[in-house]
Amino acid sequence: MLDYDKEADAYDVTRGGEARAEAAAAAVLGLVPAGARRLLDVGCGTGIVTRRLAAARPTTRVTGADLTYGMARMAAARLPGAITLADGRALPFPDATFDAVTSVWLLHLLDDPEDVRAVVAECARVLRPGGVYVTTVDKAAAHDVGSDIDAVLAPRPRRPAPDAGPLVEAYAAAHRLYPVGRATFRGRGQGRSPRRTAADLRRGWFTMLPPGDPLTERFVARLQALPDQERPRPDPEFSLRAFRKPTAG
Numbered sequence: 001m002l003d004y005d006k007e008a009d010a011y012d013v014t015r016g017g018e019a020r021a022e023a024a025a026a027a028v029l030g031l032v033p034a035g036a037r038r039l040l041d042v043g044c045g046t047g048i049v050t051r052r053l054a055a056a057r058p059t060t061r062v063t064g065a066d067l068t069y070g071m072a073r074m075a076a077a078r079l080p081g082a083i084t085l086a087d088g089r090a091l092p093f094p095d096a097t098f099d100a101v102t103s104v105w106l107l108h109l110l111d112d113p114e115d116v117r118a119v120v121a122e123c124a125r126v127l128r129p130g131g132v133y134v135t136t137v138d139k140a141a142a143h144d145v146g147s148d149i150d151a152v153l154a155p156r157p158r159r160p161a162p163d164a165g166p167l168v169e170a171y172a173a174a175h176r177l178y179p180v181g182r183a184t185f186r187g188r189g190q191g192r193s194p195r196r197t198a199a200d201l202r203r204g205w206f207t208m209l210p211p212g213d214p215l216t217e218r219f220v221a222r223l224q225a226l227p228d229q230e231r232p233r234p235d236p237e238f239s240l241r242a243f244r245k246p247t248a249g
Contacts, residue, residue: 018048019188024238025052027185028102031134031242036060036099042088042123043067043106047075053102054079063098065091089118096128105238107163108139116162117171124175130247133177137165138239142187147233149192152222157208157215168241177243184237191232198223 028049032039037060044050044064054062064079065086066072076083086092088106101123110116123133140161144150161167169179198220202211209216 021048021052023185023188024049024104027183027240028134029056030183031181032100038098039100040098042103044075045071047078049104051078091122091126093126095125097126099128099131101127101133103135105136110162120171121175124177127245129245131245133243134240136238137163137168137241139163142236142238145234148226149197149233159208172243177245180244181242183240187236187238191235193230193232194223194226195229
């Protein structure tokens with residue numbers, strides 16, 4: 001996994017920046033009830049999306065939580081007094097505190113299925129009855145857009161997706177969170193080019209292909225043979241799922 005303390009300063013610019021954050025926040029808010037008084041953004045990262053959630057809902061008290069100090073520091077600069085350094089698997093909030101809980105681009109980072117279960121369990125715990133949990137699912141699959149780059153990378157080793165939609169639905173159901181909606185949004189400016197993808201391989205962004213490994217270099221060579229080295233291919237389309245906690249029973 002990447003060192004997100006080291007990645008923090010460059011994170012936004014390498015992940016679609018404000019354009020992606022705008023698209024993500026709009027899609028998330030489309031699934032969050034308008035009357036939500038308190039919202040928790042788990043794994044808020046640099047706060048680039050969290051800030052937009054707060055700006056779009058001035059009557060909603062928005063709190064961000066992130067495990068990584070470097071990320072939380074940047075988020076705190078965007079939302080002073082609203083960011084907590086916290087592990088999503090053990091949130092420092094009482095039961096039934098929030099009307100809405102979000103986790104955007106978090107679950108796919110967790111290698112152990114038990115960690116994914118724990119995050120979903122904690123989000124359910126701090127959610128009030130009638131509240132809604134919104135999360136991204138199938139993050140890795142979103143980047144497979146049918147391009148020539150995807151054809152080159154198709155044979156690469158992959159780990160099972162920890163945020164696969166059916167798995168997340170099962171984890172949610174185990175904690176009495178039931179599906180109430182879906183949405184998608186484009187990762188604007190995130191279309192891969194061959195040159196950038198080769199650089200990402202060498203940086204270790206593809207977790208099953210270590211930097212310097214001979215197999216990694218073979219994929220790099222194939223990418224370098226593609227035409228239009230600087231031309232971005234189509235943007236990824238990310239998926240959101242929304243789950244509601246019953247009011248009673």
